[in-house]
Amino acid sequence: xxxxxxxxxxxxxxxxxxxxxxxxxxxxxxxxxxxxxxxxxxxxxxxxxxxxxxxxxxxxxxxxxxxxxxxxxxxxxxxxxxxxxxxxxxxxxxxxxxxxxxxxxxxxxxxxxxxxxxxxxxxxxxxxxxxxxxxxxxxxxxxxxxxxxxxxxxxxxxxxxxxxxxxxxxxxxxxxxxxxxxxxxxxxxxxxxxxxxxxxxxxxxxxxxxxxxxxxxxxxxxxxxxxxxxxxxxxxxxxxxxxxxxxxxxxxxxxxxxxxxxxxxxxxxxxxxxxxxxxxxxxxxxxxxxxxxxxxxxxxxxxxxxxxxxxxxxxxxxxxxxxxxxxxxxxxxxxxxxxxxxxxxxxxxxxxxxxxxxxxxxxxxxxxxxxxxxxxxxxxxxxxxxxxxxxxxxxxxxxxxxxxxxxxxxxxxxxxxxxxxxxxxxxxxxxxxxxxxxxxxxxxxxxxxxxxxxxxxxxxxxxxxxxxxxxxxxxxxxxxxxxxxxxxxxxxxxxxxxxxxxxxxxxxxxxxxxxxxxxxxxxxxxxxxxxxxxxxxxxxxxxxxxxxxxxxxxxxxxxxxxxxxxxxxxxxxxxxxxxxxxxxxxxxxxxxxxxxxxxxxxxxxxxxxxxxxxxxxxxxxxxxxxxxxxxxxxxxxxxxxxxxxxxxxxxxxxxxxxxxxxxxxxxxxxxxxxxxxxxxxxxxxxxxxxxxxxxxxxxxxxxxxxxxxxxxxxxxxxxxxxxxxxxxxxxxxxxxxxxxxxxxxxxxxxxxx
Amino acid sequence: xxxxxxxxxxxxxxxxxxxxxxxxxxxxxxxxxxxxxxxxxxxxxxxxxxxxxxxxxxxxxxxxxxxxxxxxxxxxxxxxxxxxxxxxxxxxxxxxxxxxxxxxxxxxxxxxxxxxxxxxxxxxxxxxxxxxxxxxxxxxxxxxxxxxxxxxxxxxxxxxxxxxxxxxxxxxxxxxxxx
Numbered sequence: 001x002x003x004x005x006x007x008x009x010x011x012x013x014x015x016x017x018x019x020x021x022x023x024x025x026x027x028x029x030x031x032x033x034x035x036x037x038x039x040x041x042x043x044x045x046x047x048x049x050x051x052x053x054x055x056x057x058x059x060x061x062x063x064x065x066x067x068x069x070x071x072x073x074x075x076x077x078x079x080x081x082x083x084x085x086x087x088x089x090x091x092x093x094x095x096x097x098x099x100x101x102x103x104x105x106x107x108x109x110x111x112x113x114x115x116x117x118x119x120x121x122x123x124x125x126x127x128x129x130x131x132x133x134x135x136x137x138x139x140x141x142x143x144x145x146x147x148x149x150x151x152x153x154x155x156x157x158x159x160x161x162x163x164x165x166x167x168x169x170x171x172x173x174x175x176x177x178x179x180x181x182x183x184x185x186x187x188x189x190x191x192x193x194x195x196x197x198x199x200x201x202x203x204x205x206x207x208x209x210x211x212x213x214x215x216x217x218x219x220x221x222x223x224x225x226x227x228x229x230x231x232x233x234x235x236x237x238x239x240x241x242x243x244x245x246x247x248x249x250x251x252x253x254x255x256x257x258x259x260x261x262x263x264x265x266x267x268x269x270x271x272x273x274x275x276x277x278x279x280x281x282x283x284x285x286x287x288x289x290x291x292x293x294x295x296x297x298x299x300x301x302x303x304x305x306x307x308x309x310x311x312x313x314x315x316x317x318x319x320x321x322x323x324x325x326x327x328x329x330x331x332x333x334x335x336x337x338x339x340x341x342x343x344x345x346x347x348x349x350x351x352x353x354x355x356x357x358x359x360x361x362x363x364x365x366x367x368x369x370x371x372x373x374x375x376x377x378x379x380x381x382x383x384x385x386x387x388x389x390x391x392x393x394x395x396x397x398x399x400x401x402x403x404x405x406x407x408x409x410x411x412x413x414x415x416x417x418x419x420x421x422x423x424x425x426x427x428x429x430x431x432x433x434x435x436x437x438x439x440x441x442x443x444x445x446x447x448x449x450x451x452x453x454x455x456x457x458x459x460x461x462x463x464x465x466x467x468x469x470x471x472x473x474x475x476x477x478x479x480x481x482x483x484x485x486x487x488x489x490x491x492x493x494x495x496x497x498x499x500x501x502x503x504x505x506x507x508x509x510x511x512x513x514x515x516x517x518x519x520x521x522x523x524x525x526x527x528x529x530x531x532x533x534x535x536x537x538x539x540x541x542x543x544x545x546x547x548x549x550x551x552x553x554x555x556x557x558x559x560x561x562x563x564x565x566x567x568x569x570x571x572x573x574x575x576x577x578x579x580x581x582x583x584x585x586x587x588x589x590x591x592x593x594x595x596x597x598x599x600x601x602x603x604x605x606x607x608x609x610x611x612x613x614x615x616x617x618x619x620x621x622x623x624x625x626x627x628x629x630x631x632x633x634x635x636x637x638x639x640x641x642x643x644x645x646x647x648x649x650x651x652x653x654x655x656x657x658x659x660x661x662x663x664x665x666x667x668x669x670x671x672x673x674x675x676x677x678x679x680x681x682x683x684x685x686x687x688x689x690x691x692x693x694x695x696x697x698x699x700x701x702x703x704x705x706x707x708x709x710x711x712x713x714x715x716x717x718x719x720x721x722x723x724x725x726x727x728x729x730x731x732x733x734x735x736x737x738x739x740x741x742x743x744x745x746x747x748x749x750x751x752x753x
Numbered sequence: 754x755x756x757x758x759x760x761x762x763x764x765x766x767x768x769x770x771x772x773x774x775x776x777x778x779x780x781x782x783x784x785x786x787x788x789x790x791x792x793x794x795x796x797x798x799x800x801x802x803x804x805x806x807x808x809x810x811x812x813x814x815x816x817x818x819x820x821x822x823x824x825x826x827x828x829x830x831x832x833x834x835x836x837x838x839x840x841x842x843x844x845x846x847x848x849x850x851x852x853x854x855x856x857x858x859x860x861x862x863x864x865x866x867x868x869x870x871x872x873x874x875x876x877x878x879x880x881x882x883x884x885x886x887x888x889x890x891x892x893x894x895x896x897x898x899x900x901x902x903x904x905x906x907x908x909x910x911x912x913x914x915x916x917x918x919x920x921x922x923x924x925x926x927x928x929x930x931x932x
Binding site: 377378668669670709710711721726730731732733734 | 799801802803804805812813814815818819820821822856
């Protein structure tokens, strides 16, 4: 039967029940309405094959009431009892033919109505039933290793879809596309888990799949509570995946493990039941009569409530819940998974990471990231080898035309190859940005603030490794923005700001760099407080003259925090220095702008690619060292006038009107230089942030592009080196870590003498 | 990893697999490494020294585009110094690093000898009396014809290096590296 009809019938039955209730023996009150309703019921049910029994009943009852009315008599108690019985039968018959419809046995909450029904009340306090025992997850790593890894990789993608989908549904709960997407994610998860016999995962996924199924059929509207529940479920699945990943990669010992899923499953099942009127375990046609209004009430209460309904719902699907205080509204178009987009979320393992490579046609392939990295490495080497061949004086002297043409052809192809290879490493920052939505939402909720996250430039592409590494610092800074930046609604109102704060997260290209900006319209940085704190911590002298930006940079000092209240989110002062270090490791820097009371803007500048850098090659003795060009301010030959020794501070060089400490590289590295006389060598001014050093070397050889090679774990402890590169003659050149060098204390006075 | 101390001599023995080993010489002594750990053997290439490293870390080399560290085993085991000559070789091994990842390392040795097959009967547990090496690094002793070759646990030797690496100078009085 159509839902319209079933609704109508339900309405009629409801009305009839209340009318019958009102009847009294010995009175003809309500006789007509009762009769009328029965006739309506009979008429409505006519022609419906499924309602044949119903119709017969309705007919019989209608007949008897008509008779009574026509006889002019009042209802007797017997009549009334009979009618009530008939009504119950009618309802039964109705439910038989419309089993999925929630039942509306009574229009009142009178417990007697419940008694009139023959539905069995659910065991009243299902909460007190002990939860079933947790099932451990068992993996057969030896047998299914590869498939398990694939499952884990794809699982991460599904979990992303679930999280983003749910966040989108919070603003638009009826979006069919998103509902389907989330449903399919759980469905596929369940399937894969089932195949691998990962019982707790497939059971958990199955529960949520059913929940989502109801939602996409329109029988359940996702409100904040349910969204929260789904997110919880997703988080739990994420925990499974993380643990599986750890065991598969050998980081944790193998073995079965248990995660608490039964509680969440029970909650989800309760939600399902309250919306279908069907217990998930037994397929009884007897519905559990609980309210179907998807309100903002907590789920457990639904379970405990006795089978009494508040009022019949107006339509098959309950009315949408009142909009919760707007939180984390997404301005971004619904996250339709870009078909060709790579997956930067799954961390590639050494054995088999995957990364999709978009093609012009929009289809994509999965490629092992190890292969990708090797390819890019080799292309880098090829470019350099090619340029050395092309630059070789002997070859340049050849005047053969064919040869010259071939060389240029070779050069062209190599450049094109490099461009393509580099682009394979590039990945849009969009999905990292999307992750921030959840963070903003969670923090804002916890602190009862209203925060709106606006994303911009998600298509901006960055080197894959940068995208992976920038995630954590970004998360921390966004957390800070919401936690310390954006004020509570009342404070904002007092300041004349809109109650909801906005955080802008942007990415764009600017003169060879990628810029990621976090801008909030919150508190802004308090220059005075920061300065005071810095003086307290001894980071700076009380009488130092510093620019605003220099003062703001103190927030990056370790252990620094001006937060008055340390939340569990931030304020402990351990975050920002790690953030700064991570950004520096990516050869980037941070700039801060702020206005007290208005807001702050953090701009992160990053190089476009990590693998190849422009570098200066210098020599000290017979060793060669490589300095990233980005960190070189200038270079010159010292004159005696520029050099001075400052008491207690060591040797200093006067560069225009600035005094910069001198660092003799041969001393630091213990090499025999060509000359120890500073005026016979070359000074390179290194800069990292505010700090600078004058580096003394023998000679400045040349500038070239180098491919950065990692020195490996063995050399990690060596502070002054950032890596190695292979120079034109095949020998290894060591790349200096400018950040480390500029922080070295000036050599002691003995050396200067 | 085989347990360190000799009392578990039985266990030490059973952990050493029979199989093929590459033997090489350091001075008068002969050593062996399991063949599966050996990647290649090359002539001694140009080594770029790395500053502020222990003496036995000679530096890094360019191995077909990869930069790998190189260790001088003579210095490592505190043998008297010797000049490199045309027989000095580099054995590139693949070791398991403490982080769990694997990495390449070069070992400078005097002479590379041969690949031999050793069966478990020919392997003896390490005796507990003093040798130049901490017995941690010895997996066992192999009896080959008339000679005895010391089977090295190369992962441990490398791991020991890594934990030790700090900018202090190593001198002869350094106690044995703890792994």
